[in-house]
Amino acid sequence: xxxxxxxxxxxxxxxxxxxxxxxxxxxxxxxxxxxxxxxxxxxxxxxxxxxxxxxxxxxxxxxxxxxxxxxxxxxxxxxxxxxxxxxxxxxxxxxxxxxxxxxxxxxxxxxxxxxxxxxxxxxxxxxxxxxxxxxxxxxxxxxxxxxxxxxxxxxxxxxxxxxxxxxxxxxxxxxxxxxxxxxxxxxxxxxxxxxxxxxxxxxxxxxxxxxxxxxxxxxxxxxxxxxxxxxxxxxxxxxxxxxxxxxxxxxxxxxxxxxxxxxxxxxxxxxxxxxxxxxxxxxxxxxxxxxxxxxxxxxxxxxxxxxxxxxxxxxxxxxxxxxxxxxxxxxxxxxxxxxxxxxxxxxxxxxxxxxxxxxxxxxxxxxxxxxxxxxxxxxxxxxxxxxxxxxxxxxxxxxxxxxxxxxxxxxxxxxxxxxxxxxxxxxxxxxxxxxxxxxxxxxxxxxxxxxxxxxxxxxxxxxxxxxxxxxxxxxxxxxxxxxxxxxxxxxxxxxxxxxxxxxxxxxxxxxxxxxxxxxxxxxxxxxxxxxxxxxxxxxxxxxxxxxxxxxxxxxxxxxxxxxxxxxxxxxxxxxxxxxxxxxxxxxxxxxxxxxxxxxxxxxxxxxxxxxxxxxxxxxxxxxxxxxxxxx
Amino acid sequence: xxxxxxxxxxxxxxxxxxxxxxxxxxxxxxxxxxxxxxxxxxxxxxxxxxxxxxxxxxxxxxxxxxxxxxxxxxxxxxxxxxxxxxxxxxxxxxxxxxxxxxxxxxxxxxxxxxxxxxxxxxxxxxxxxxxxxxxxxxxxxxxxxxxxxxxxxxxxxxxxxx
Amino acid sequence: xxxxxxxxxxxxxxxxxxxxxxxxxxxxxxxxxxxxxxxxxxxxxxxxxxxxxxxxxxxxxxxxxxxxxxxxxxxxxxxxxxxxxxxxxxxxxxxxxxxx
Numbered sequence: 034x035x036x037x038x039x040x041x042x043x044x045x046x047x048x049x050x051x052x053x054x055x056x057x058x059x060x061x062x063x064x065x066x067x068x069x070x071x072x073x074x075x076x077x078x079x080x081x082x083x084x085x086x087x088x089x090x091x092x093x094x095x096x097x098x099x100x101x102x103x104x105x106x107x108x109x110x111x112x113x114x115x116x117x118x119x120x121x122x123x124x125x126x127x128x129x130x131x132x133x134x135x136x137x138x139x140x141x142x143x144x145x146x147x148x149x150x151x152x153x154x155x156x157x158x159x160x161x162x163x164x165x166x167x168x169x170x171x172x173x174x175x176x177x178x179x180x181x182x183x184x185x186x187x188x189x190x191x192x193x194x195x196x197x198x199x200x201x202x203x204x205x206x207x208x209x210x211x212x213x214x215x216x217x218x219x220x221x222x223x224x225x226x227x228x229x230x231x232x233x234x235x236x237x238x239x240x241x242x243x244x245x246x247x248x249x250x251x252x253x254x255x256x257x258x259x260x261x262x263x264x265x266x267x268x269x270x271x272x273x274x275x276x277x278x279x280x281x282x283x284x285x286x287x288x289x290x291x292x293x294x295x296x297x298x299x300x301x302x303x304x305x306x307x308x309x310x311x312x313x314x315x316x317x318x319x320x321x322x323x324x325x326x327x328x329x330x331x332x333x334x335x336x337x338x339x340x341x342x343x344x345x346x347x348x349x350x351x352x353x354x355x356x357x358x359x360x361x362x363x364x365x366x367x368x369x370x371x372x373x374x375x376x377x378x379x380x381x382x383x384x385x386x387x388x389x390x391x392x393x394x395x396x397x398x399x400x401x402x403x404x405x406x407x408x409x410x411x412x413x414x415x416x417x418x419x420x421x422x423x424x425x426x427x428x429x430x431x432x433x434x435x436x437x438x439x440x441x442x443x444x445x446x447x448x449x450x451x452x453x454x455x456x457x458x459x460x461x462x463x464x465x466x467x468x469x470x471x472x473x474x475x476x477x478x479x480x481x482x483x484x485x486x487x488x489x490x491x492x493x494x495x496x497x498x499x500x501x502x503x504x505x506x507x508x509x510x511x512x513x514x515x516x517x518x519x520x521x522x523x524x525x526x527x528x529x530x531x532x533x534x535x536x537x538x539x540x541x542x543x544x545x546x547x548x549x550x551x552x553x554x555x556x557x558x559x560x561x562x563x564x565x566x567x568x569x570x571x572x573x574x575x576x577x578x579x580x581x582x583x584x585x586x587x588x589x590x591x592x593x594x595x596x597x598x599x600x601x602x603x604x605x606x607x608x609x610x611x612x613x614x615x616x617x618x619x620x621x622x623x624x625x626x627x628x629x630x631x632x633x634x635x636x637x638x639x640x641x642x643x644x645x646x647x648x649x650x651x652x653x654x655x656x657x658x659x660x661x662x663x664x
Numbered sequence: 665x666x667x668x669x670x671x672x673x674x675x676x677x678x679x680x681x682x683x684x685x686x687x688x689x690x691x692x693x694x695x696x697x698x699x700x701x702x703x704x705x706x707x708x709x710x711x712x713x714x715x716x717x718x719x720x721x722x723x724x725x726x727x728x729x730x731x732x733x734x735x736x737x738x739x740x741x742x743x744x745x746x747x748x749x750x751x752x753x754x755x756x757x758x759x760x761x762x763x764x765x766x767x768x769x770x771x772x773x774x775x776x777x778x779x780x781x782x783x784x785x786x787x788x789x790x791x792x793x794x795x796x797x798x799x800x801x802x803x804x805x806x807x808x809x810x811x812x813x814x815x816x817x818x819x820x821x822x823x824x825x826x
Numbered sequence: 827x828x829x830x831x832x833x834x835x836x837x838x839x840x841x842x843x844x845x846x847x848x849x850x851x852x853x854x855x856x857x858x859x860x861x862x863x864x865x866x867x868x869x870x871x872x873x874x875x876x877x878x879x880x881x882x883x884x885x886x887x888x889x890x891x892x893x894x895x896x897x898x899x900x901x902x903x904x905x906x907x908x909x910x911x912x913x914x915x916x917x918x919x920x921x922x923x924x925x926x
Contacts, residue, residue, distance in 0.1 A: 638923065686843060709873055717892075817904040
């Protein structure tokens with residue numbers, strides 16, 4: 034089967050770029066895009082082959098070799114294509130390909146162009162390993178690799194201190210989550226005797242619920258880190274220091290969704306533990322609204338989108354937590370489309386405005402950046418969940434799932450609705466401020482020009498997907514849901530058509546309401562929002578807290594960074610290393626030298642002293658012999 | 665009877681000469697005292713039926729070695745040695761030595777009562793027979809040793825060619 | 827009758843006179859002569875014991891001691907000559923360059 038080639042082709046791409054085409058810009062990007070393109074075609078072929086199989090048997094497992102075999106621990110190198118993975122590989126390679134093409138235009142003037150494309154291919158390779166793995170260990174390999182790629186790509190412009198710091202922050206915060214993930218894998222192995230998905234899910238009913246809960250929660254830790262949920266969300270906004278294609282690919286469409294994928298993949302495990310599911314839902318819901326509030330006041334287009342990503346990821350976890358696994362994955366897919374679109378369009382704006390991302394300096398760009406405008410608008414409508422765009426259907430199915438969930442479903446639904454309102458508001462705040470109204474900076478405005486075709490084309494395709502992508506999930510004609518059914522345990526309830534329509538209407542209203550508010554505050558009477566932000570005391574203070582991201586970073590710095598630094602510097606470095614270890618070594622040396630000095634006093638240079646010493650020694654010996662013999 | 669007289673003569677000479685050796689300031693006088701000691705030793709060897717060794721002592725020790733000594737003393741051209749130091753070191757050493765000497769002598773003197781009458785042949789023939797049969801190898805080795813020391817001494821002390 | 831112990835006492839006395847002379851004298855040559863004195867006293871002891879045990883081995887050993895003393899005297903005196911030539915002195919107190 035050609036399955037491994039899906040993964041290997043990008044890997045080969047990396048090697049080719051690194052060793053062969055490094056100097057040649059055009060060749061490098063050509064190799065890179067081709068590699069991803071081939072992967073996409075192969076993925077499409079694989080999925081097509083999958084669809085041919087009957088619904089219950091939609092799995093193409095392939096086991097290659099045992100990567101690690103220690104005692105009873107076997108970590109195989111095996112790939113498995115099933116409905117969930119097939120969606121992921123299509124999204125990863127498809128959106129990835131579009132972003133590669135976009136990057137050929139966007140990164141055109143960058144001196145490290147070839148390296149960028151090598152990293153991109155490396156990322157695709159890693160993500161595909163993660164998605165296609167058939168066991169936790171191999172998944173973790175891909176997990177770590179994407180983390181590495183994230184670090185490399187965020188800190189791509191490593192000479193800029195803020196970029197390098199952001200890369201480090203991303204990696205370290207991820208690591209914290211990965212620690213929990215590892216403990217989860219260990220727990221799984223100890224409890225189930227295997228790390229292969231198939232075997233684990235088969236043995237699930239036989240394991241104690243408490244153990245399942247523990248394993249699920251530890252695994253979820255990894256997802257919290259990778260998918261930037263509270264409290265490990267702090268790295269994602271900073272990750273915007275990386276080039277825009279990176280933000281689009283990794284931090285919108287694919288890497289951050291790895292956490293969602295992992296939890297969805299482990300659905301048979303999680304659904305046996307109500308506690309774990311509740312935790313997932315709680316954190317997801319909280320993060321959704323938490324991030325949305327912070328997105329309300331940011332001035333940086335990419336930051337707004339970053340917080341929006343965190344918030345939407347929260348939605349996905351909310352969906353998984355309430356048991357609406359299909360809805361979560363559906364939203365993952367549509368979000369990949371419209372968020373990538375939004376990021377790339379933002380990149381287009383930045384490209385036009387000479388790298389500026391603060392929309393307070395923009396305005397009135399609708400005319401000069403017309404194509405970009407329309408695509409951005411489509412993305413924004415999709416994100417806000419407006420019918421008939423993609424986001425509407427996916428967000429709605431999540432809210433439906435929340436509403437019909439156990440005791441607290443209503444609360445979750447309400448929070449989700451409010452968040453949807455906020456989402457629409459902040460999205461259109463950006464749109465109105467950037468494209469409508471009066472230009473705030475005349476000089477920049479003069480330079481504004483539309484982006485080249487290499488950048489517009491992917492935007493167009495993504496816009497099309499943002500419009501039509503949701504249509505395969507329309508309730509009633511739910512091809513998507515049916516496709517995924519074998520993978521997830523059954524947990525949806527039947528609801529009446531009336532309730533469904535009612536909920537749909539509610540979410541539509543929330544979205545439209547947000548747009549209207551944004552219109553009022555940012556287009557019609559922008560001075561009101563200024564007042565709210567700076568003059569009125571209550572709202573001004575709120576504004577400041579939100580702007581400072583609830584001071585979470587500062588709290589972490591105080592609670593963790595500073596004590597660890599102090600520990601390292603004062604205790605470990607000073608006391609242990611310098612004083613103790615160096616002290617031992619130095620004191621041993623000087624001690625020996627002291628002893629040597631002592632013994633040196635015996636060497637007087639006066640031969641008769643030596644003679645005396647010999648005499649005394651000899652007499653001592655004689656005395657000894659005489660005494661022993663006599664006795 | 666006569667042995668006792670000879671013994672006393674030789675012993676007293678030996679001790680006197682030894683004391684003179686260490687107390688004399690003039691090096692040549694010390695060397696001559698040493699020759700006297702060696703001579704007394706020779707006499708004592710005769711009293712002990714070691715005739716060959718007595719001759720050996722006089723010929724080699726007194727005749728050759730001491731001559732060498734005197735030559736070197738002349739070459740070194742030393743002035744009179746100033747008064748020797750009265751150092752603490754020597755007093756302590758003296759005390760320690762006397763104590764130990766006394767103890768050892770006391771220990772030994774009780775062990776052996778008298779000389780037995782001589783049964784074996786201690787003459788020259790017997791000695792040389794021993795030397796050439798049982799102790800042949802050391803004998804030859806000693807020859808090599810003396811040869812090497814001669815060569816060594818010649819080389820070490822040669823005049824530096826300018 | 828002369829007792830062996832008398833010879834041994836004499837031997838010890840001479841030996842310790844020699845040792846004392848080492849401590850007293852400062853001239854290298856004088857030191858060397860005291861060493862020869864010690865050797866002689868040891869020879870006396872050997873011969874005495876040889877007579878006591880009626881074994882010729884003691885005398886053989888004395889033979890070798892005398893030979894070695896000769897060899898050693900030759901070399902030692904050569905070295906003293908060299909020392910005198912380079913340091914212009916044979917006072918042991920001034921030959922302390924091996925100090926430390």
